[in-house]
Amino acid sequence: MSLVANTGKLAGRTLFITGASRGIGKAIALKAAKDGANVVVAAKTAQPHPKLPGTIYSAAEEIEALGGKALPCVVDVRDEKQVQKAIDDAIKKFNGIDILINNASAISLTGTAETDMKRYDLMHNINTRGTYLVSKLCLPLLKNSNHAHILNLSPPLNMNPYWFSIHVAYTMAKYGMSMCVLGMSEEFKPFNIGVNALWPKTAIATAAIEMLTGDTSTSRKPDIVSDAAYVMLCKDPKTYTGNFAIDEDVLKAAGVKDLTPYACDPKNVNNLLLDGFLDDPASVSHNKATVSNVDNLLLDFFLDVPGAPKLMEKKGAAADGQIPALFQSISKTLTPELVKKTQAVYQFNVKGKEEGVWHIDLKNGAGACGQGEPSNAPDATLTMDTQNFADMFTGKLKPTTAFMMGKLKISGDLQKAMKLEKMMKSLKSKL
Numbered sequence: 291m292s293l294v295a296n297t298g299k300l301a302g303r304t305l306f307i308t309g310a311s312r313g314i315g316k317a318i319a320l321k322a323a324k325d326g327a328n329v330v331v332a333a334k335t336a337q338p339h340p341k342l343p344g345t346i347y348s349a350a351e352e353i354e355a356l357g358g359k360a361l362p363c364v365v366d367v368r369d370e371k372q373v374q375k376a377i378d379d380a381i382k383k384f385n386g387i388d389i390l391i392n393n394a395s396a397i398s399l400t401g402t403a404e405t406d407m408k409r410y411d412l413m414h415n416i417n418t419r420g421t422y423l424v425s426k427l428c429l430p431l432l433k434n435s436n437h438a439h440i441l442n443l444s445p446p447l448n449m450n451p452y453w454f455s456i457h458v459a460y461t462m463a464k465y466g467m468s469m470c471v472l473g474m475s476e477e478f479k480p481f482n483i484g485v486n487a488l489w490p491k492t493a494i495a496t497a498a499i500e501m502l503t504g505d506t507s508t509s510r511k512p513d514i515v516s517d518a519a520y521v522m523l524c525k526d527p528k529t530y531t532g533n534f535a536i537d538e539d540v541l542k543a544a545g546v547k548d549l550t551p552y553a554c555d556p557k558n559v560n561n562l563l564l565d566g567f568l569d570d571p572a573s574v575s576h577n578k579a580t581v582s583n584v585d586n587l588l589l590d591f592f593l594d595v596p597g598a599p600k601l602m603e604k605k606g607a608a609a610d611g612q613i614p615a616l617f618q619s620i621s622k623t624l625t626p627e628l629v630k631k632t633q634a635v636y637q638f639n640v641k642g643k644e645e646g647v648w649h650i651d652l653k654n655g656a657g658a659c660g661q662g663e664p665s666n667a668p669d670a671t672l673t674m675d676t677q678n679f680a681d682m683f684t685g686k687l688k689p690t691t692a693f694m695m696g697k698l699k700i701s702g703d704l705q706k707a708m709k710l711e712k713m714m715k716s717l718k719s720k721l
Contacts, residue, residue: 291511291551291552292321292513292516292517293513293517293539293541293546293549293551293552294520294521294544294546296321296324296325296520297524298325298326298527299325299327299524300326300389300520300523300524301325301326301327302326302327302328302386302441303322303327303328303388303389303437304327304328304329304330304380304384304385304386304387304389305318305319305322305327305329305330305387305388305389305390305391306330306332306376306377306387306389306390306391306424306428307319307329307331307332307390307393308332308333308391308392308393308394308420308424309332309333309393309395310329310330310331310332310333310346310348310349310391310393311331311333311334311335311344311345311348311349311395311641312333312335312343312344312349312496312497313344313494313496313512314393314443314496314515314516315333315391315393315394315493315513316344316349316352316512316514317512317516318391318393318433318440318515318516318519318520319331319349319358319360320352320353320356320516321412321516321517321519321520322358322520322523323352323353323354323356323357323358323515324356324357324358325357325442325669326357326358327358327359328358328359328360328361328383328384329350329353329358329359329360329361330344330360330363330376330379330384330387331346331349331350331353331360331363332344332362332363332365332373332376332381332394332424333346333349333363333364333365333366333369333394333585334364334366336364342497344450344454344497345362345499346362346363346364346435347362349362350362351665352694359383359384360382360516361379361383361384363375363376363379367416367419367420367421367423367424368415368416368419368423369421370423370427373423373424373427374427374600377427377428377431378429381431381567382394385429386434386435387431387435388432388435388437388438388439389437389438389439389440389441389523390424390425390428390439391429391439391441391443391519392420392421392424392425392438392440392442392443392444392467392470393442393443394416394420395416395417395443395464395467396409396412396413396416396417396478397413397460397462398412398413398459398460398704399457399458399460399693400457400459400460400700400704401456401457401458401497401699402440402458402459404699404700404701405419405457405459409459409587410459413429413459413460413463414459414462414463414466416463416472417428417444417463417464417466417467418462418463418466418467418469418565419466421442421444421466421467421470421581422466422470424633425440425470425474428440429478429483432478432481432483433481433483436482437527438482438483438484438520438527439483439484439486439523439527440471440474440478440483440484440485440486441485441486441487441488441519441522441523442467442468442470442471442485442486442487442488443467443473443481443487443488443489443515444464444465444467444468444470444487444488444489445455445464445465445468445487445489445534445565445567445568446487446536446567446568447468447469447472447534448567448568448569451568452696453566453567454695455608455696456694457696461567464567466516468487468534469486470608471485471486471487471532471534472487472532475531475532476532476713478682479531479565482527482528483527483531484525484527484528484530484531485531485532486522486530486534486535487532487533487535488515488518488519488522488535488536488537488540489534489535489536489537489565489567489568490510490514490515490536490537490565491508491536491537491538491539491564491565492509492510492538492562492563492564492565493508493509493510493555493562493563493564493565493566493690494509494510494511494512494514494515495507495509495510495511495512496512499688502632505690505711507554507555507558508554508555508558508561508562508688509554509562509563510549510552510553510554510562511552511553511554513552513554514537514538514541514549514562514711515537516537517537517541517546518535518537518541521541521544522535522540522541523613530629531598535693536568536669546721547568558567562599563688563690563691563694565693566660585619612644612676612680613640613644613646613648613679614661616680616683617619617648617659617660617661620650620659620683621659621660624652624656624658624659625656625657625663626657628652628657629652629653629654629655629656629657632652632653632706633652633653633707634652634653634669634670634706634707635649635650635651635652635653635654635666635667635668635670635707635708636649636650636651636652636664636668636669636671636672636710637649637662637663637664637668637669637670637672638650638672638673638674638679639671639673639674639675640673640674640675640679641670641674641675641676642675642676642677643676643677644676644679645676646661647661647662647663648660648661649661649662649663649664650661650664650669651664651665651666653666653669664681668702669698669702669703669706669707670701670702670703670704670706670707671700671701671702672698672699672707672710673698673699673700673701674692674697674698674699675697678692678698682698683711685693687709688711689707689708689711690708690711693707693708
């Protein structure tokens with residue numbers, strides 16, 4: 291659902307978009323295609339992924355179906371030869387490059403001890419080095435354009451230590467992209483190249499996020515980012531440069547008054563999962579897991595269980611009664627079907643007032659849960675304090691939100707850990 295009309299300003303322009311086979315990169319490509327733009331689809335996916343839809347070839351077909359021209363190129367932004375070949379092919383087919391979108395990115399929201407160096411290197415090689423490399427190699431062509439833009443999908447440079455503390459490796463890698471904006475916007479001014487950053491205010495529903503969490507109901511559609519990118523890319527690069535823009539701010543400034551159509555679920559328009567790195571009051575509130583008035587699929591989870599509402603609503607209730615009551619409720623909802631769907635064993639290390647170890651086995655037999663370590667090795671171990679644990683299992687705090695904002699530490703299989711939200715919905719339907 292696009293709320294920004296195409297103006298034709300990008301007609302005949304050539305965009306080089308990294309990571310354009312799916313998600314936000316593809317959304318930007320399709321928006322530009324409606325103007326009749328040329329798009330170099332620079333991404334790794336040449337063969338279909340078993341769980342994620344889209345290849346460079348299917349994206350190219352969609353671009354051309356909308357009136358654009360496409361050049362699918364197999365590109366790993368870590369590989370200088372592959373990047374240069376794609377640029378050379380773009381010159382042959384489109385005679386140059388006007389706009390570069392540095393969208394390709396790798397993410398691991400893990401703390402220092404939990405981030406192995408392979409993941410560290412991957413994030414830095416794709417996010418920071420990849421952005422720098424592609425920008426460097428495209429520079430000669432951008433200098434020859436009379437409408438040259440570089441747009442990095444990266445956050446504002448926020449020096450609040452909080453954003454470093456919860457996932458320092460990822461923050462460093464994304465800020466590397468943003469530092470490219472800070473430096474190159476000034477360096478490239480003599481060449482009339484606009485260099486800007488764009489970051490979403492909320493979580494964006496991409497296939498990868500859906501696969502990871504199983505729930506995009508509190509996210510916005512990629513269209514909000516592609517519309518904002520389109521507005522930015524239509525501006526005069528001589529004067530519009532060095533900006534760290536937020537998608538909804540760009541659109542409001544462009545005259546879009548109602549952002550509701552961008553919400554995946556309009557019922558959650560006031561309860562969207564906010565993105566990181568933003569220090570506005572609403573974002574800080576979410577990031578510190580002090581979410582109130584949440585009205586989404588996880589609201590009231592377990593609150594229909596006899597006795598649970600009073601137990602959880604009693605402000606002065608003894609802490610040692612919360613978690614046992616929750617697990618007693620969970621035990622009544624375990625089924626072989628749920629086990630078959632989830633296929634994961636969870637261990638919960640609870641800190642604070644009700645310190646202890648608990649488990650849920652949704653991998654073996656008809657399932658099991660209770661106090662102590664699981665009899666089978668856990669696929670994921672989750673660590674949090676007592677109140678955050680209770681909030682998570684009563685729908686006041688989503689696991690994804692807790693994890694992204696540092697309230698939940700995860701070791702082991704991250705994808706299986708994020709299945710908790712799917713599991714919660716399944717459990718809720720059986721209460």
